[in-house]
Amino acid sequence: MFAREKINYAPIPLPDRANLTDDEMIAAARAFYDQMKKRHSVRDFCDRPVPRQVIEDCVRTAGSAPSGANHQPWHFVAISNPAIKAQIRAAAEEEEKKFYEGGGGDEWIKALEPIGTNADKPHLDIAPWLIVIFAQRWGEFDDGTRYKNYYVPESTGIATGFLLAALHQAGLVSLTHTPNPMSFLNDLLGRPKSEKPIMIVAVGHPSDDATVPSVAKLKKPLDEILTVAD
Numbered sequence: 001m002f003a004r005e006k007i008n009y010a011p012i013p014l015p016d017r018a019n020l021t022d023d024e025m026i027a028a029a030r031a032f033y034d035q036m037k038k039r040h041s042v043r044d045f046c047d048r049p050v051p052r053q054v055i056e057d058c059v060r061t062a063g064s065a066p067s068g069a070n071h072q073p074w075h076f077v078a079i080s081n082p083a084i085k086a087q088i089r090a091a092a093e094e095e096e097k098k099f100y101e102g103g104g105g106d107e108w109i110k111a112l113e114p115i116g117t118n119a120d121k122p123h124l125d126i127a128p129w130l131i132v133i134f135a136q137r138w139g140e141f142d143d144g145t146r147y148k149n150y151y152v153p154e155s156t157g158i159a160t161g162f163l164l165a166a167l168h169q170a171g172l173v174s175l176t177h178t179p180n181p182m183s184f185l186n187d188l189l190g191r192p193k194s195e196k197p198i199m200i201v202a203v204g205h206p207s208d209d210a211t212v213p214s215v216a217k218l219k220k221p222l223d224e225i226l227t228v229a230d
């Protein structure tokens, strides 16, 4: 994406400055929290389609995330093709079966009990879209030479967070899914070995009888997650 000669330091005035009053900030921060706390990971999807344009804009949001040296070390593959989704489901369930039959280890499998997960992943078929996030270990200049990427897990993690927030804002539900190992996704989706699949996000609308585990509503209180030094 980058032409080597175009990468130089050239500051521009801060675009899109918000400039809110303190009261406006307080209201805006609370309104965003009120919106985000309604986001849940949902495992029960219905097959209602979602316009491609919505997915594209949510990925645009993800792509606006900050990243190490602004290298944007990510690639997203959005899949609505039923045959490809079925292949992903079959391959993921094969891995999950090994995990839940003991491969994950007793402690991990026990930790998942309150979440109610198991090796069946019907959402990978039913959700109208799967978005796979790939992390790029290195990038390529227009002339084909390689450059190193920095803070790749952090950058792709932030972008994925943006993606989940954007999907929620668009009125959709999502589920992050991380079969282990995930390298089958490179072959299935034709991505180069230099990219590491880090997550599958199932996206769509919830089924009428969708549930979430009650523990999902237990969030650590602020005094547990925040220390203020003032």
Ligand code: IYR
Residues within 6 Å of the ligand: 096, 099, 112, 115, 117, 118, 119, 177, 178, 179, 180
């Ligand atoms: N990858 C498995 C197991 C799993 C692991 C964690 I940590 C979770 O929060 C949920 C599931 C699966 O997707 O079932």
